[in-house]
Amino acid sequence: MEDLSGVQAPVEHKGRKGFLPIETNTFDRVFISVIIWVAIHLLWMRFLEAYLPLWIAGIICLALAVWIIRKG
Amino acid sequence: MDSNRTGWGLLAPTLIILGVMGLLPFLYVLYISFFDWNVFSASGQMEWAGVNNFRRLVFDSAFLGSLGRTLLFTLLAVTSELILGFLLASTLLRDFPGKIVFRTIHALPLVIAPIAVGATWRLLTIPGFGLAPYYLDRWFDIDYNIGRYAEQAFFTTLAMDIWHWTPFVTLTMLAGLTAMPKEPQEQARVDGANRWQVLRFLTIPMMMPVIVTTVFIRMMDALRIVDEVFMLTGGGPGNATRYVGIYIWRVVFPQTDYGYGSAMSLLVLYFTIVLAWLLFVALAQVGNQQSSS
Amino acid sequence: MTSTSFRKNLGLIATYALWIILTVITLLPIYWLFAISARSRVELFDVGNFIQTTFYAPNYLEPLTDPVFQRYLINSLIVATSNALLVSVLAVLATYALSRWKLAGSNNIFFWLITNRMAPPAAFALPMFLLFTRVFRIGQWTMFDTRIGLILVYCVFNLPFAVWLMKGIMDGIPIELDEAARVDGANRWTVLVRVILPLTAPGLAITFILSWIFAWNEYLFAASLTSVNARTITTGLAGYISVTGTEWGQMAAVAMIATLPALIFLIFIQRYIVMGLTFGAVKE
Amino acid sequence: MSSRRLLPLLVPLMIVSMILAACSAPAAPAPTAEPAAGTDTSGGDSAAASGDTSWWSEAAAPYAGVTLRGVSESTPASRYVEEVLAPMFTEATGINVEFEVTSWDEMYQKAIQDMEANTGIYDFVYIEQDIIYTYLGRDFLTNLTQLMADNENLASPDFDVNNFTSFIDNFKDPETGDLYGVPMEAFIKINLYRTDLFDDPDIQAAFEAEYGYPLSVATTHEQYRDNAEFFTAYGEENDMDLWGTTVQGHTGHPSATYEFVESIAPTYGVYNWGVNLDTWKACVDNGGEMNSDTAKEALNFWLDMLNYAPPEATSSTWDEVAASFAAGRAAQGWVYGENATWIATDTDRSAVVGNVGVARSPLSDGVLEEAESGEGYIGYYDGGAFGVPHSSRNKEAALLWLEFIGQESVQADWAVAGSRIVMNSTFDDPKVQEADVATNGYYTMLKDDGPLYRGAPPFPFHNTLRESMDPFFWQALAGELTAEEALDQACAAAEAAMVQLGYGE
Structure with a gap:
C-alpha cells in the first residue's frame, strides 16, 4: 500500500516573488533570461552592430541574466 | 519519495517520446542554424557560419514582411473566430428543434483535412470553374480573382480559416458555457443587472480560462498555417499570402537552404513561445485570482 | 405576457435564420466539392450548372479500385487509430502524474510539453528524415517509410494537445474521490481505472477524436517520411495535382473519400465533443 | 482481485500490440500493380x-x-x-x-x-x-x-x-x-492553336477587315497580339467562353517564371534567363541581360497577354494552361508538348479534339537565324x-x-x-x-524543330536562382510592379542569391 501523502491537490505555482511581477522558480527565471538574451541579440544585430560589436550585447545579457536569476 | 517515483514513471513515456521526437529534432535544427548548408552552393559543404544566418534574417525584409503578415492574419483570424464562436455558442445554449442537426453540420469543416480544405476552397474560388467568381460577377458585377488581387486573396485565406476553425471555438465555448454554474447569473438578473452587465462582469470573467485556452490553441495553429494556403494560392499573388510557414517551406525545400531555413524556423518558434508564455502566465494569474476570490 | 412570448418567438426565428444561413455557408464549399467530383473533365468549366444532375463515376471508381490507393486508406486508418490510442493513454498517465503528484518543476514540464506543438513543421522535416533514416535503424530496417514512424511523429503535435485537454479535466476531479477510494483499500491503478477514468471519459473521448482527426489529416510529415509502403491518403490527394491535367474531378473525389470516414466518425461521437471540450477550466 | 491486477497490465499490452501491428511489414508486399486498364x-x-x-x-x-x-x-x-x-x-x-x-x-x-x-x-x-x-x-x-x-x-x-x-x-x-x-x-513547349477558329472563312474575313492583313498562325509577336486581341473580342461579341491566348501566370507558383524565361524571353533573343554564364551576373550594369530593354519589352508583351487570357490565367500553372486550352477557352497558347496528345485525342478530357494545331512560337527578327546557327534557341526542350x-x-x-x-x-x-x-x-x-x-x-515538329530548342542553361544552382526571381514575376503579374521594376529587382535579387551561394563574387 502506497503512502497517501503523495496525493494532493494540483500544485499551485510554487516559487518566490522577486522584482519580477510574477511568482517564479529558478527555471522560469532562466527561461526569461534566455528570451531576453535572444531578443537583445537580434535587435543588436539589426540596429547596433554597425557601431558596437556583438560581444558587448553578450556581456550585457550575461549581467542581466545573473541579476534576473538571483534577484528576480 | 517512492510515490514520486511512480509519478515520474507515469510521466516517463510521454517525456521519452517527446524528447526523442520533439527535443532531438529541435536541437538538430538549432545546430544547423549555425551553418551554411545548401545543396546548390558552390562548395556544397556544411560550413560553420556563426550567427550569420540570424544576421541575414534580421535584415531580410521579405521574411520580416511575411512574419508581419502572418501575425496580422493570426490576429484577425483568431479574433473573428472568437467573437463568432462565442455568439454562436450562446445561441446554442437553449434548446430548439433541430439544434443537434445544425450543430453537427456546423462542426463538419473541423474534420476535413487542411489540404482538402485548401482544395475545396480552390475549387470554390478558382476563376473559370469556381462558384464564387462566377456568381459574384453575375449578380454583383464584382471582379473576384484571387490570382490577381492581393487583398482579395488575403481575405479569402482569412475566410477559409474562419470557415474551418470557428466550429472548434464554438464547441469549446459551448462546453464552457454549459459547464458554468448558472446561479450567479440568475442572482444578478434578479438584482437588476442588465444582459450586457451580466455578460461583461460575470460571464466573460468566468469564461476567461476557456477563452485564453482557446486563443492559445488557435494562435499556435494559425501561426504555422501551411497546407490550406499552399493549396489555395501558393502564397500569391506576389507575396500577399506567403505566410511564414510557406516562406520557410520554400527556403527549406526548393532552395535547400537548410541553415537559413532552420534559423527562420527558430525565430518563428521563438515568437510563438514568447506569445504562448505570456498567455500562459496570464492564464495562471486568472486561475490564481479565481481560486483566491 | 403576449409581448414576452412574441419576443421569445422573435428570438427563436432569429436563431433559426442565423443557423440556416450558417448551414448554407458551411455546406456550400462541400457541396461544390461534391459537384466537381461528379463531373468529367469536359464538364468542369460549365459553372452555370449549379445543380449537379450527372454523375461521372470514374472519378471515384479509379482511386477506389486502385490497390495503391486502398493501401493508402488502410495506412491512414491504422496510423490515425494507433496514434489516437497511444496519445490518449499516454495523456491520461501523464496528466494523472502531473495532477496528483508534487513533481519538481511540473509547471515547466507542462509548458515544455505544449511548446512541442508550436514549431513550424517545414524545417523540422529534415531532422526527422535524418533521424528516421540514420539513427533509428536496426540492421537493414529503418523507421523511414513505416507506419510506426508516423505514429510516433504524430505524437509530437497530438500529445501536447491531449495533455493540455486532459490536464484541466484531471485537475477538475476532486482529490477527495481518490482519497475515499484509497481508504476503501484500492491501490493506485484501481483508483485510476475505476475512479478517474470513468470521470474523464468524455474528455478522453474528445482527446481520442481530435487526435484521430489531426493524425488522419496530417500532410507534410506523411509526405516527407514515407515513400511507398506507409503513405497515407492525404499524400495521395496531393498526388492528383499533377502535370498534364490537375485532375480536378479526381482530386475532389479523393478529397470526398478522405473526408468521409472522419465525417461518419464525427456524427457518431458529436455529443461527446461538447461534454469533453471544457479544458476543465470552469470548475463546478 | 485478479481482474483488478489484470487491467493495468492490459492497457500497456494493448498499446504494444497496436504498435506491433502497425510496424509489422505491410500485409501485401507491394502489390504488383496490374497493367492499368486505362485507355x-x-x-x-x-x-x-x-x-x-x-x-x-x-x-x-x-x-x-x-x-x-x-x-x-x-x-x-x-x-x-x-x-x-x-x-x-x-x-x-x-x-x-x-x-x-x-x-x-x-x-x-x-x-x-x-x-x-x-x-x-x-x-x-x-x-x-x-x-x-x-x-x-x-x-x-x-x-x-x-x-x-x-x-x-x-x-x-x-x-x-x-x-x-x-x-x-x-x-x-x-x-x-x-x-x-x-x-x-x-x-518541347509549343504553340497550340485552334484549327476550327483559324480556318473558319467568316472569322478570316472579319479579321482581315479589321486588321488589314489575312489571319494566320502568328510568326511575330505583333501578330500574336493581334490574334489574341481579335479572338478575345470575338469571344465577347458572340458570348462565348473564348479568349485570345493562354498565360501560364500563376501568381504563387514557379511555373510563371519558367514561362517567361524559357518560352517568352528566348523568342526575343534573351537567352540563359539573361544571366551571364561567365561572370554569373544578371543585371545590365554588370554584364547580364535580365533587365535589358529587350527583356523588358518581352515581359511587357507577356504581361499584356494577360488582358487577352481567360480569368484563370493568374491561377494557372502548366496543368491549368493545358486544361484551359482543352476546355476550348483559348484560341492559341503556349502549352507543354507532353499535353499535345491528350488534348488532341481524348474526348473525355478535351473539348477541342480534332481541332488542335501545333506551331512554333512567334519570334523576333534574327532569333531563328541565331537558333539555326546554334547561338541561341527558340524555346525550351524539356x-x-x-x-x-x-x-x-x-x-x-x-x-x-x-x-x-x-x-x-x-x-x-x-x-x-x-x-x-x-x-x-x-x-x-x-x-x-x-x-x-x-x-x-x-x-x-518535335523531330524537325527539336534542334532549335534547348534545355535549361547550365546553372548548378537552378532552383535557388529561380526562387529568388519568382516573387518579382508574381508581383508583376498581379499588377503590383511594372515590367521594368520587376526585372530590375529580379536581376538584383538573382545576383544576391548567386553571391550567397558563392558564384560571381
Missing part, C-alpha cells in the same frame, strides 16, 4: 513481345528478389513506367520495382534529401533536365558508362546510347562524355531521365532496370501514352505516325 496504356501488351527475355533473366539472376525503389513526378510518362514497364521488368528479371510517383515539388525534395544525406533510399531517381548540372557538380549520380564497363555481363545488347536523340547529351558529363541518366521523357544515385545500394540491378526502359522496343507505346520521344527510331513507328496525324504534326 492510355492499352497498347502495353504488344511491347511485352519485345527483347530477348532469356538474356534479362540470365543477367538478373544474381539480383532476383531485390527491390528497387525510385521516385518520379506523376506525369503520364512516369505513370506508364509504373503501370506497364515495371511489371514487365519484374516478370522478365525477378527484380521488384517500387515506384513512388508524386508531385513535382515533393519529387525534388525527396530525391535531393536522399542523395545529400547519403541515405540510400532510392535506387533510381528522376533527373529533370534542368537539375542535372547540380547533381553532376555534387557527384550525386552514378557514372553509368563506367558501371557498364565494370560489369560487362550486365551490358544489354538492346541498349545503345546511339539510338537516342540528341536530348541524351544533356545527361552526359560535358568533359568525359560519360552517361549519367537514361532519358525517359522529352518534349524532359528528364532516370539516373542512379551515388547512395544506391543496388546499383547493378538499377542499371539493368535503366537498360530495360532504354530498349528500343518499349518506346513506341510509351511515346503514344506520354507524348514523349527519346529515340530517333520512335518517330517512324506506325503508332506514333498515327498520333502525329491526330495532333496535326506534333511529333514531326
Whole structure:
C-alpha cells in the first residue's frame, strides 16, 4: 500500500516573488533570461552592430541574466 | 519519495517520446542554424557560419514582411473566430428543434483535412470553374480573382480559416458555457443587472480560462498555417499570402537552404513561445485570482 | 405576457435564420466539392450548372479500385487509430502524474510539453528524415517509410494537445474521490481505472477524436517520411495535382473519400465533443 | 482481485500490440500493380513481345528478389513506367520495382534529401533536365558508362546510347562524355492553336477587315497580339467562353517564371534567363541581360497577354494552361508538348479534339537565324531521365532496370501514352505516325524543330536562382510592379542569391 501523502491537490505555482511581477522558480527565471538574451541579440544585430560589436550585447545579457536569476 | 517515483514513471513515456521526437529534432535544427548548408552552393559543404544566418534574417525584409503578415492574419483570424464562436455558442445554449442537426453540420469543416480544405476552397474560388467568381460577377458585377488581387486573396485565406476553425471555438465555448454554474447569473438578473452587465462582469470573467485556452490553441495553429494556403494560392499573388510557414517551406525545400531555413524556423518558434508564455502566465494569474476570490 | 412570448418567438426565428444561413455557408464549399467530383473533365468549366444532375463515376471508381490507393486508406486508418490510442493513454498517465503528484518543476514540464506543438513543421522535416533514416535503424530496417514512424511523429503535435485537454479535466476531479477510494483499500491503478477514468471519459473521448482527426489529416510529415509502403491518403490527394491535367474531378473525389470516414466518425461521437471540450477550466 | 491486477497490465499490452501491428511489414508486399486498364496504356501488351527475355533473366539472376525503389513526378510518362514497364521488368528479371510517383515539388525534395544525406533510399531517381548540372557538380549520380564497363555481363545488347536523340547529351558529363541518366521523357513547349477558329472563312474575313492583313498562325509577336486581341473580342461579341491566348501566370507558383524565361524571353533573343554564364551576373550594369530593354519589352508583351487570357490565367500553372486550352477557352497558347496528345485525342478530357494545331512560337527578327546557327534557341526542350544515385545500394540491378526502359522496343507505346520521344527510331513507328496525324504534326515538329530548342542553361544552382526571381514575376503579374521594376529587382535579387551561394563574387 502506497503512502497517501503523495496525493494532493494540483500544485499551485510554487516559487518566490522577486522584482519580477510574477511568482517564479529558478527555471522560469532562466527561461526569461534566455528570451531576453535572444531578443537583445537580434535587435543588436539589426540596429547596433554597425557601431558596437556583438560581444558587448553578450556581456550585457550575461549581467542581466545573473541579476534576473538571483534577484528576480 | 517512492510515490514520486511512480509519478515520474507515469510521466516517463510521454517525456521519452517527446524528447526523442520533439527535443532531438529541435536541437538538430538549432545546430544547423549555425551553418551554411545548401545543396546548390558552390562548395556544397556544411560550413560553420556563426550567427550569420540570424544576421541575414534580421535584415531580410521579405521574411520580416511575411512574419508581419502572418501575425496580422493570426490576429484577425483568431479574433473573428472568437467573437463568432462565442455568439454562436450562446445561441446554442437553449434548446430548439433541430439544434443537434445544425450543430453537427456546423462542426463538419473541423474534420476535413487542411489540404482538402485548401482544395475545396480552390475549387470554390478558382476563376473559370469556381462558384464564387462566377456568381459574384453575375449578380454583383464584382471582379473576384484571387490570382490577381492581393487583398482579395488575403481575405479569402482569412475566410477559409474562419470557415474551418470557428466550429472548434464554438464547441469549446459551448462546453464552457454549459459547464458554468448558472446561479450567479440568475442572482444578478434578479438584482437588476442588465444582459450586457451580466455578460461583461460575470460571464466573460468566468469564461476567461476557456477563452485564453482557446486563443492559445488557435494562435499556435494559425501561426504555422501551411497546407490550406499552399493549396489555395501558393502564397500569391506576389507575396500577399506567403505566410511564414510557406516562406520557410520554400527556403527549406526548393532552395535547400537548410541553415537559413532552420534559423527562420527558430525565430518563428521563438515568437510563438514568447506569445504562448505570456498567455500562459496570464492564464495562471486568472486561475490564481479565481481560486483566491 | 403576449409581448414576452412574441419576443421569445422573435428570438427563436432569429436563431433559426442565423443557423440556416450558417448551414448554407458551411455546406456550400462541400457541396461544390461534391459537384466537381461528379463531373468529367469536359464538364468542369460549365459553372452555370449549379445543380449537379450527372454523375461521372470514374472519378471515384479509379482511386477506389486502385490497390495503391486502398493501401493508402488502410495506412491512414491504422496510423490515425494507433496514434489516437497511444496519445490518449499516454495523456491520461501523464496528466494523472502531473495532477496528483508534487513533481519538481511540473509547471515547466507542462509548458515544455505544449511548446512541442508550436514549431513550424517545414524545417523540422529534415531532422526527422535524418533521424528516421540514420539513427533509428536496426540492421537493414529503418523507421523511414513505416507506419510506426508516423505514429510516433504524430505524437509530437497530438500529445501536447491531449495533455493540455486532459490536464484541466484531471485537475477538475476532486482529490477527495481518490482519497475515499484509497481508504476503501484500492491501490493506485484501481483508483485510476475505476475512479478517474470513468470521470474523464468524455474528455478522453474528445482527446481520442481530435487526435484521430489531426493524425488522419496530417500532410507534410506523411509526405516527407514515407515513400511507398506507409503513405497515407492525404499524400495521395496531393498526388492528383499533377502535370498534364490537375485532375480536378479526381482530386475532389479523393478529397470526398478522405473526408468521409472522419465525417461518419464525427456524427457518431458529436455529443461527446461538447461534454469533453471544457479544458476543465470552469470548475463546478 | 485478479481482474483488478489484470487491467493495468492490459492497457500497456494493448498499446504494444497496436504498435506491433502497425510496424509489422505491410500485409501485401507491394502489390504488383496490374497493367492499368486505362485507355492510355492499352497498347502495353504488344511491347511485352519485345527483347530477348532469356538474356534479362540470365543477367538478373544474381539480383532476383531485390527491390528497387525510385521516385518520379506523376506525369503520364512516369505513370506508364509504373503501370506497364515495371511489371514487365519484374516478370522478365525477378527484380521488384517500387515506384513512388508524386508531385513535382515533393519529387525534388525527396530525391535531393536522399542523395545529400547519403541515405540510400532510392535506387533510381528522376533527373529533370534542368537539375542535372547540380547533381553532376555534387557527384550525386552514378557514372553509368563506367558501371557498364565494370560489369560487362550486365551490358544489354538492346541498349545503345546511339539510338537516342540528341536530348541524351544533356545527361552526359560535358568533359568525359560519360552517361549519367537514361532519358525517359522529352518534349518541347509549343504553340497550340485552334484549327476550327483559324480556318473558319467568316472569322478570316472579319479579321482581315479589321486588321488589314489575312489571319494566320502568328510568326511575330505583333501578330500574336493581334490574334489574341481579335479572338478575345470575338469571344465577347458572340458570348462565348473564348479568349485570345493562354498565360501560364500563376501568381504563387514557379511555373510563371519558367514561362517567361524559357518560352517568352528566348523568342526575343534573351537567352540563359539573361544571366551571364561567365561572370554569373544578371543585371545590365554588370554584364547580364535580365533587365535589358529587350527583356523588358518581352515581359511587357507577356504581361499584356494577360488582358487577352481567360480569368484563370493568374491561377494557372502548366496543368491549368493545358486544361484551359482543352476546355476550348483559348484560341492559341503556349502549352507543354507532353499535353499535345491528350488534348488532341481524348474526348473525355478535351473539348477541342480534332481541332488542335501545333506551331512554333512567334519570334523576333534574327532569333531563328541565331537558333539555326546554334547561338541561341527558340524555346525550351524539356524532359528528364532516370539516373542512379551515388547512395544506391543496388546499383547493378538499377542499371539493368535503366537498360530495360532504354530498349528500343518499349518506346513506341510509351511515346503514344506520354507524348514523349527519346529515340530517333520512335518517330517512324506506325503508332506514333498515327498520333502525329491526330495532333496535326506534333511529333514531326518535335523531330524537325527539336534542334532549335534547348534545355535549361547550365546553372548548378537552378532552383535557388529561380526562387529568388519568382516573387518579382508574381508581383508583376498581379499588377503590383511594372515590367521594368520587376526585372530590375529580379536581376538584383538573382545576383544576391548567386553571391550567397558563392558564384560571381
